[in-house]
Amino acid sequence: MEFSKYLKKLREENKLSIRQLALYSNVSPAYLSQIENGSRGTPSPEVLKKLYKPLKVPYENLLRAAGYIDEEKKGPYNTNFNPLSEINELVEKYGIEQMGFFDIEEWKNLSPEDVRLIEEHFKMIVKLAKERNKKK
Structure with a gap:
């Protein structure tokens, strides 16, 4: 289509x-x-x-x-999609202070859907951290 x-x-x-x-x-x-x-x-x-x-x-x-x-x-293909750049943007967006890329070549092969799943994970981490801080 x-x-x-x-x-x-x-x-x-x-x-x-x-x-x-x-x-x-x-x-x-x-x-x-x-x-x-x-x-x-x-x-x-x-x-x-x-x-x-x-x-x-x-x-x-x-x-x-x-x-x-x-x-x-x-x-x-035929795109400027850069998984490392996308993930770095997410790290900044969600205020994640430390993150390292182990086996960076594997990270370079992530698809847009993989990056979307990582973002969902980051959202969950931030939500859990906020809830934990409220309990303190």
């Missing part, structure tokens, strides 16, 4: 107007409309990262639909 049609299908399945999706994703409604009507090319992975949560779909699914993931190779 062409990405423009896929985006519109997801938006409609979630009962979102273009304006609502724009508000939830911080992507301009004009840009979203252009993507859906096919007058704009495939959005960048950075834009897709803003869309996956309001569309309630894994980030990797959007990357795949946009052609950024090669099914044959089962990994990213």
Whole structure:
């Protein structure tokens, strides 16, 4: 399925107007409309990262639909996706003070979905730490 049609299908399945999706994703409604009507090319992975949560779909699914993931190779291609950079952003976002990469070559091979799972783990750690601090 062409990405423009896929985006519109997801938006409609979630009962979102273009304006609502724009508000939830911080992507301009004009840009979203252009993507859906096919007058704009495939959005960048950075834009897709803003869309996956309001569309309630894994980030990797959007990357795949946009052609950024090669099914044959089962990994990213034609993208600037950098797992180490993504994880470092998460470390900063969640205030994790110390983290090291053991066997860094393995970390470089993480998929966008792997990074999303790491973010879920970080959220849980932060939540548990806050609860523990409240009990003290």
